[in-house]
Amino acid sequence: MKIAQVAPLHESVPPKLYGGTERVVHFLTEELVRKGYDVALYASGDSHTSAELRPCCDEALRLDPQCQNTLVHHVLMLERVMQDSREFDIVHFHMDYIHFPLLRRFDLNGLTTFHWRLDLPDFLPFASEYTDLPVSSISLSQRRPLPQMNWVGNVYHGLPRDLLQFHPGPGRYxxxxxxxxxxxxxxxxxxxxxxxxxxxxxxxxxxxxxxxxxxxxxxxxxxxxxxxxxxxxxxxxxxxxxxxxxxxxxxxxxxxxxxxxxxxxxxxxxxxxxxxxxxxxxxxxxxxxxxxxxxxxxxxxxxxxxxxxxxxxxxxxxxxxFTSSVMADNYVRIYKHLLNSRKESGSRQWKKSSRLPVNTTFSPRPH
Structure with missing residues (x-):
């Protein structure tokens, strides 16, 4: 199985400082490589990985004083991912939702993991529109506000087993x-x-x-x-x-x-x-x-x-x-489920949405 992991560009993978999502992507990527999967990582150029790194900017955008618009870099990354998409069995996105319109129109197996809160009112029309695209949560409580989405799994985060050591003492503070x-x-x-x-x-x-x-x-x-x-x-x-x-x-x-x-x-x-x-x-x-x-x-x-x-x-x-091995195994189960579902159903057929508002009349501004 050839897998693409698509990380946000705000921090490197792993992050040098704060960056929870990028840390999780790093642990998942390293564990998938360790388990023998062929993995490509789309991330900032200052990332370090055992997978094949496909850099989409020179360095993490938050640390780049020349960067004034992070969205531009993410759009360019999506262009590259979509051009490469036929190389992969699964493309796993960790960058929220700006790729959703592209997933609708490209015939690829894409999974999106949401890493942030979903209880804001702005998500309601979004979730009602994208009921077809496979998504996964990092807790069941995270997905609860949007039950209409196509939840194909829930995977808790994991850390390498030897990253932190056990301390048997009672603690002092x-x-x-x-x-x-x-x-x-x-x-x-x-x-x-x-x-x-x-x-x-x-x-x-x-x-x-x-x-x-x-x-x-x-x-x-x-x-x-x-x-x-x-x-x-x-x-x-x-x-x-x-x-x-x-x-x-x-x-x-x-x-x-x-x-x-x-x-x-x-x-x-x-x-x-x-x-x-x-x-x-x-x-x-x-x-x-x-x-x-x-x-x-x-x-x-x-x-x-x-x-x-x-x-x-x-x-x-x-x-x-909560080890990275458990996390990777759970994601692999989702990947295999998506691949098997695609074999059974064939290529996904996209139809024009009936959920989006359409302006049927146009009134020019008065001069």
Whole structure:
């Protein structure tokens, strides 16, 4: 089977800094190559992969000071992918939805994985139009707002088994790892730590659009003696940061599509205390890999019950459910299903849509 993986161009694969989607594409691509599949990766030219790299820009667009319009580069990438499409059995897109009109008109086996939230009202007419194209989710909660789409699978993210090491010790502090934005629950995390009288270490980058929020709201909170703000950490630092924590705090306030940091913590044996928003109840097992709590009061109580959770069970949850090998196997099952469906049905016949609005009259502007 020859497979194309199409990544966003905002970050390299894997990303040098922040970039969850590109990290997942990297882990999936490497695992597919390891399993013996012929894989081509469409990504930025500064990407590193065991697959055949087909660069679509010189470097990641977010780090390129000359780039002022990222959409142009993605359109050119789609042109190249479509010109090459007959080489592949499956073309797997990870770049949202701008390729959908092309998929309708090119006779190829295409799968699209959505990596972001789908609960915004703007998606409703889109989902009602594209009920024919195969799509996959990264959690069942992510797809719930759009049941009319052609969901052919749900695949949870996975990490290489040896990326992060198991830490059997009880941990010395609470950890928060993620963006410093209100929906990630950073204020709630600080409140939980202070009220439970437990040290909290925060590892996060301050984005430019979050600078005012940091200066006005978070900086005063971070002055508390129990709170230590470390700034952004890289992949090599995550192992010690998460592994030496007694728990990861994940008090999110939005419908998180997946939450990669949760399985990073589990890989280290570190349980998670989280609000049950979005994918959280699918990723965590209450009383096994963490505590699902409804508010700060319950989270404070959960800190006192961390000793009831087994760190080895947390690691076992990761090994059984969230490795890159499991992720790749699940995607391969979808690929084979799509190939078998195509053999049975033949080429897809596209028909003109009856769902789009059509202007039947034209009234010129008055002068």
């Amino acid at each position: 609470l950890a928060f790892l993620g963006r410093l934005s209100p929906e990630k629950g950073i204020e709630e995390a600080v409140d939980i730590a202070i009220r439970s009288k437990t040290p909290l270490k925060i590892a996060a980058k301050i984005n430019d659009f979050e600078r005012d929020y940091y200066e006005e709201v978070l900086r005063p909170l971070f002055r508390h003696p129990l709170v230590e703000f470390l700034g952004e950490i890289d992949e090599t630092q995550k192992n010690e940061f998460l592994g030496n924590a007694s728990a990861l705090l994940f008090p999110i306030l939005w419908p998180e599509p997946f939450g990669l940091v949760m399985i990073e913590a589990l890989a280290c044996g570190t349980p998670v205390i989280a609000f049950p928003q979005g994918s959280v109840p699918e990723v965590l097992r209450h009383g096994v890999s963490g505590w699902l709590v409804d508010d700060v009061d319950s989270a404070v109580d959960a800190v006192g019950c961390l000793g009831l959770l087994s760190r080895s069970r947390c690691r076992a949850e990761f090994d059984q459910r």
